[in-house]
Amino acid sequence: MTTALLQVVVFLAAAAIAAPIGRFLRIGAVLGYLAAGVVIGPYVLGRYYALEDADQVLHFGEFGVVLLLFVIGLELRPIRLWSMRSAIFGLGAAQLVITAFILAAIGVALGLPTWQALFIGLALSLSSTAFALQVMEERGELTTRHGRLAFSVLLFQDLAAIPLIALVPLFALGGEEPKMDLGSAGLAILTIAGVILVGRFLLSRLYRLVAATGVREAMTASALLTVVGVALIMEAVGLSAALGSFIAGALLADSEYRHQIEADIAPFEGLLLAVFFIAVGMSIDLSVLVAQPWALLAIVAGLLLVKTTVLYGLGRWWGLANASARRLGIILSQGGEFAFVLFSVGMFEGVIGRDTASLLTLAVTLSMAATPLLLLIDDVVARALKPAPPDYEIPPEGEQHVIIAGFGRFGQIVARVLRARHIPFTALDTSIAQVDFVKRFGAKIYYGDAGRIDILRAAGARKAQAFVLAIDNVDASIRVAEVVRENFPDLPIYARARDRIHVHRLLDLGVTIIERETFLSALELTRQLLRGLGLKPDEVTRLIATFRRHDEKRLYDDYKIYTDQEKMRANALSAAVELEELFTKDIQDLGDGDSPASGERRDDRGSVG
Known part of the structure; x- marks a missing residue:
């Protein structure tokens, strides 16, 4: 019990310290988490607090990616997803195919077997959804055009990762039959269809019942149950838990409880994503870095160069400006978390050896760490290349x-x-x-x-x-x-x-x-509010006109004393009482049958609104 609590304390301390330091150093919270993972990992401090298995922590942290995709699904309404189909299946597919082909060709040139090179190329062509989205959110680039295109590419990669994981046995050296036969494929399709149907017709009703109880904890538990339940169902039929959580989120995107669910999930998502990136840092095998430093650096540099170049070219082809296309390439230049899964499955299936898997895993991790640094360099270059404005x-x-x-x-x-x-x-x-x-x-x-x-x-x-x-x-x-x-x-x-x-x-x-x-727009909104509250049109017109005359008079009265804060404060208090009395008188006048005051303003010349 004491050892477990000590490990929890170490992780919480790393998460609490790493992000602020990363932000302060302008390298991003994600890079801070990776660095913290290296420090508390088995090669540095892990031996002092009985760290048993960093891989278990990584698997647990992957649930943060699952929650991230659930939140992404909540933000992405089906109609919006359909409107993005061109970028998702056009730009996304082009990036995956071109990048994988180039990387596979390089692998074959270096002496790797064709199927092994193709497997590695496909795995490295995937970018990190969690990493890229976190970086873009920190920098406020999610809503830019290149940010939206980056999201489309990431979404296609997440969709493509599922069949890639399922088809790993096809790349095996022994050429064994893939485990995903026609029956399994049919089961997977039926499972996805079932999740969609159940989510479409039952989830909103379930949340309506839970919301009616007024117990907020029940709402949070229901949201987490939805994510965990769908993830378990998907994994049971050999599909990705991340895909299932995304589908579940997308099904709730039109729900009136979407914002409440997102607010409940957000703390868990953020903390588990931090655990995921810390675990990635912990999984870095520093002995590989010492044994093969030049090979490792060559892989990282080649990966970043190929992906940035391909994405830059595709971005330009898609109509992005030079700077935006460059930004798109850098943001998605790193390897992704699905590469860790593919390398693990590939090692189990005999597609790649353990040493190769360790080397590639470390290369992907270092490519993640390099992305924020490349973005900082790009910021400097952009400022240097930006022409000085004319006088x-x-x-x-x-x-x-x-x-x-x-x-x-x-x-x-x-x-x-x-x-x-x-x-x-x-x-x-x-x-x-x-x-x-x-x-x-x-x-x-x-x-x-x-x-x-x-x-x-x-x-x-x-x-x-x-x-x-x-x-x-x-x-x-x-x-x-x-x-x-x-x-x-x-x-x-x-x-x-x-x-x-x-x-x-x-x-x-x-x-x-x-x-x-904002004065006139605020008055107009107030007019509509009062009508919506049931006040009669004559009373609303008179109240708005009275307030406007009173406020303009007070504005000129304040002008005489606006440099004296004490007098201004006293004037504000007396003006509030005076306005209340004017409203009371107006209501009485309306009751006596007086005509409402006109809302027309006087001549604009010399007036203040």
Whole structure:
């Protein structure tokens, strides 16, 4: 009991320490887990706390991969999966076939038997689903185009791993008959169909009954039971537990309990994935590293080079930009966790020897460790290759036009209306990436700082009819307003404000036509909310109009004292009481038959919304 608890303490300590250190060193949590596994493994500290079998830990940690695929299934609705079929079965299949063929050809050139080389090529062509998804999530790249394509490739690889594992005996030197005969294949197909049918019609009803009890622990237990149960059924017929968990998750993707299930599973998934990567690190045979260092480095370098090159080429063929295609190649360049399974089964079936299996397993592990480092190098290269933005673009000098400073969400809406009405405008933005992106859609936008007098003159500020200040950053907005007010005092400024303090600072500069960016949308949402709560239309209209008048009055009252926080706090308290009294009076007036107040706002000139 004491030894078991000691092992649990060691693993928890490794998981708790490795991830923060990995993030701090910017090498990623996964690489931190791998390093921690090496440290606590049998070749370093394992002998001091009676570590019995690192392989058992690895098998236990593989359940984290099963949970990961279940969560992925939850996120992937069947309709979305169908929409991704081209990338999954097109790009994914192309990557697997081309990579396996190239790696097998290299193996044959080095003297390996053809079937053995093909087996190794197929195993090494698989990437690590858990590793790649974790890295992309850490870096916020899952939602990018190359991130979505990477996910499609990984999904195809997970699907392909199942028949590969089943057909390992075909690669055996003795040419024995495969264990997966027609009867077994039929049983596997029927099992998958049965899981889909049961999950489709029973799982949601089961979770509805559990949810009705209101016992959260029962919901968590049901989610884990679903994953473990499907995994056991799949393994019983010789299929992958990971595939079964993915199917189960996908079947629940349309369930109203999807988010609750995901929240319940997430802690177990994260912890078991950490155990998996720590176990991978523990399984590294350091004696192989000492005995065959050059062969090991050659395999790792060749694997990374071949997979990165193939995926880069396929990414370009699929329409990715140069940087995105390079990123796709690096993210999926490592070997995968299914390679560990294939090498283990291949060794058992006599396809490869124990020494070869150990060497390849270590190579896959080191390829995982190399991926975050390659991504860091790619970040440095991307920054070095990125051309310096121009000083500014000189827009054509307009006449009787509108200048829009800031072309984000706010400025683009203004521009779309002006364009539809054929009112000329010149848009300026300080983000070269935003300028390049918007130009693709045919918008007239120029790179430049609207706070520079030379750029404003080049944009024809002297002949402009109006200046729209739509810059998101408050300090930058104030700086631009100062320049425009000082150099073009007759140019009307229509300003966007983030909050009340922003309004007050603009008022200090004499800008009076100001719209708070969320004010009107919040009022409209509140209007719909009150109607949904059952209030009568007249009462809703009057409440919204009263609040708007009161808030604008308070905004101007606050302006007189906005530099004094104590007075502002006192004013806020008294204003809340005053608003409550106004609402009470409005309700009484409605009861007396008064007509509702109009929601129309006064003349925009000199108003604040």
